[in-house]
Amino acid sequence: MTSTQTRRSFGGNPLKTRTHSRSSSSTTSMPIETPSDTSPSPSPSLEMPPRAQIVEMTDTLEKTEINGSKKPRRPLNGNKRKQSSPMMPSFMVSAPGKVIVFGEHAVVYGKSAIAASISLRSYLLVTALSKSKRTITLRFPDINLAHTWNIDDLPWDTFSQPGKKKYYYDLVTTLDPDLVATMKPHLANVSLDASEDVRKVHQASASAFLYLFLSLGSRSFPGSLYTLRSTIPIGGGLGSSASICVCLAASLLLQIRTLSGPHPDQPSEEARLQIERINRWAFVGEMCIHGNPSGVDNTVATQGKAVVYQRSDYAKPPKVTPLWNFPELPLLVVDTRQPKSTAVEVAKVATLKKAHPQITDSIINAIEKVAESAVELIEHEDFDSEELSSLESLGKLMTINHGLLVALGVSHPRLERIRELVDHEGIGWTKLTGAGGGGCAITLLKPDTPPEIMRRLGTTLQEEGYNQFETTLGCDGVGVLWPAVLKNGSEDDMGGEEIDQDKFLNADGIEGVEALVGVHGESGEDREAWKFWRVED
Structure with a gap:
């Protein structure tokens, strides 16, 4: 199927995107067991800075300090080395x-919940430096983060000790306290x-990057620039940190x-393995940021589509069952x-349950039945x-799910106002997503909703201080653009436009990022250069 929709962001102009479907195959779905953990702790919410701040940051990136030092590091022999070519193309x-679609709060008591991907995405541009440059730089202009480390100064000896060294195929379920301690300086x-x-947010992001880099890399790793841009509201409960960890x-x-891979002819089981x-490694990054994440966010950000999540015994890992054929829906x-x-x-x-155990249990059980009914309906x-x-x-x-959450006392007047506005326009069905008490609401949109109604709703929401995003539920997971070249409307079938650092850093807001490098171009057409690992039932 093909449907065109408009995505709106922080007060910007609409950006059209297009959803697309996948064909089915007869492979068997295997539950993914994620490491044992508990719920994440909340992170401070950050607003995306205005473009002027990003431009100012871009102008000073060449002056980024190395390991906090005010003076640039020079070779020990004092001689300048001849610049050499990068080791691989930029990619x-x-x-x-992600959003929680069904089962909030009931999941805390061992019931099932459904989480699904949304087409708000993070993008990471990786640029290898010449062999003579021995630095790595993490740049995240949307939160004004930029830091550079000298590769040779990093604690490789500790990370490579017997019993400490990890390999790409290892399952890491906890952070090594000795490795965390040696990273702190x-x-x-x-x-x-x-x-x-x-x-606090910057250091959490940097710790996730550095722990992954030291675990997977080596002292001979090439110097590189890692530049992040995100179209996901940070701190809004939409899985922004997990999306970034998956990219890293x-x-x-x-x-x-x-x-x-990824490539179109890749066998399904091989794609599963990748x-x-x-x-697994994205989960390690999430542990650096949240301490004890659930594992749901990184699973959804990696595979896309949706999952059924359940943790009936907190002494054991949760059960995460992929819904590979979850449909793409307008949201x-x-x-x-x-x-x-x-x-x-x-x-x-918990307080309500203590005061009214039978009533609260009945509400929680009803939420579980709603989630189970949703899975049956979709399948x-x-x-x-x-x-x-x-x-x-x-x-x-x-x-129904929203009404039950209201009965548990976790809604908020601003959440109810969204539902009121959507119901008044008659364009879909709304519920809170996540813990409630604020955060976000999601609306499943009716097909062929007149654009003038969406514009009217958007104007009202903007006037009342809301941010809205028209997006797709159940989209693709992690994708790769190798090399970082897109045609962007070029008539040259054999070539394309290389995405360089300056263009990426200066892309203006969400619309600018999506127009430049997004999985969907300005016209809403899928960009075939982006490839995804896809697994289907």
Whole structure:
């Protein structure tokens, strides 16, 4: 199927995207077991800086300090070395965000929940430097993060000790405290001039990158620039950190040449293996940021589509079952911009359960039944994502789920206002997503909603201080653009436009990033240069 829709971002102009379907095959779905953990802790919310700040940052990137030193590092012999060519072409990696579609809060009590990818994505451009340059730089202009390390100064001896050294095929379920400790001096100078809250976010991001780099890389690793841009609201509960960790893990695994594909003829089981390899290391990055993540966000960001998540015994790993054939559906994501705390909302439900155990248990059980009904509906042979009747059946389940969450006391007036506005326009079915108490709401949109109604709703939401994103639910997972070349409307069939650092850094906001490098171009057409690992039932 093909459908065109408009994605709206932080007060910018609409950007058209196009969804696409996958053909089915007869392979068997295997549950993915993720490492044992608990719920993530909330992170400070950050707004994307205006373009002027990004441009200013770009102008000073050449002055980025090495390991916090004010003076650039020179070769020990004092002689200048001849510049050599990069070791590999620039390439890009992209991964989606995620939403919880069904089962919030019930999942805390061992019930099933459904999480699905959304087509708001992170993009990582990797540029190898000449052999004479012995530095790695992480740049994330959307949060004003830039830091450079000298490769030879990093604690390779500790990370390569017997019993400490990890390989690309290893399953890492916990962070090694000795390795974390030996990294700390190399994170101490990250964003020294930033506020405490911002610096906390920067250091968490840098720690994820550095832990993965030291685990997968080596002392002989080539100097490289890692430049991140994200179209996912940061701190909004949409899986932005997991999306970034997937990009980092996939890029490093590609650089050490331990991934095959992606390519159209790749066998399904081989694609599964590559996806799981990326997913395992993305989880390690998530541990650096959140401590004890659930493993759901990185799984969805890696494989795309959707998963059923359940953890009935906290002494054992959760069960994460992929829904490889989850359909692509039109979705409106609205950010309330209301600060929220997952811990506070979970505590609310626990208090209610203590005061009214039977009533609360009945609500939690009902939420589980809604999630189970949604899986049955989607997997039924008669479900058609282009038919209003099928979407209406799924939408009614979302409405029921939201009502049950309201009964648990985890909604918020700004969330209810979104539902009121959508219901008034009659364009879809709305529920809160995630912990509630603020954060985001999602709306399953009716097909062929008139553009004038969407514009009217968008104007109202903007006037009332909301951010909205028209996107796709159940999109592709991690993708690769190798080399980083796109045609971008060029008539030259044999060539294309190379995505260089300056163009990527200066892309103006969400629309600019998507127009320049996005999986979908400005016209909404799929860019064939982007390749994905795809697995189907």
